[in-house]
Amino acid sequence: MRWVYLLFGFVVGLAFAQTVKFPVPQGQTIKAIVVSVTDGDTIKVRVGNELQTVRIIGYDAPEPSQPFGDKASLYLKALLEGREVILESDIQALDKYGRRLYHVWLPQVLVGELMLLSGLGQIMTIPPNVCHSDYYQRVQTQAKSVGLGIWAVPFPTGKQERATQGRATQEGSDTVYITRTGTKFHRAGCRYLRYSAIPIKRSEAIALGYSPCSVCRP
Secondary structure (H helix, E strand, C coil), X not given: CHHHHHHHHHHHHHHHHCCCCCCCCCCCEEEEEEEEEEECCEEEXXXXXXXXXXXXXXXXXXXXXXXXXXXXXXXXXXXXXXXXXXXXXXXXXXXXXXXXXXXXXXXXXXXXXXXXXXXXXXXXXXXXXXXXXXXXXXXXXXXXXXXXXXXXXXXXCCHHHHHHHHHHHXXXXXXXXXXXXXXXXXXXXXXXXXXXXXXXXXXHHHHCCCEECCXXXX
């Protein structure tokens, strides 16, 4: 089963390699061994004699209880468990849960790229950790055209995100949306979200220094 998942990721990644120039690490890097996979975007690694929990930067995988959540965990396990990886730091080192924040490389390809291309995650960029965000955006655009996993839902480009945002608002979720360059957080559907809409918890947005939009008043 491990080789099935690895072959799947290799084929998808090879197709993408024909159209996009690959990035290289820009932050500080260290090597680590992946001890276990917690879910589709969280792993435990060993750096020297220290065991660390790492939340992978760049994408958000479905929760185990959500569609494709189990597949995301299984794919990441097949991809990483027991292997050496390269951890690349960004600006913010820890999240509010105390997990280390790293871009993860294996060894010359971003793990986030493989997850996006496989339809087992979607882009999530939370400032100030925006290194590679433009590349992740191009990867996700390609992933949607391939149509695997979460991108297999038959929505025209752009409508799936709006539908998801609308459901979150109707259900009374505390999710708000930020943009790559703005300083405000917004409700789904706000006119200032025409070009990008990054989902984030209201409490996290406030902790990062964002303030509520005066137009949509989230």
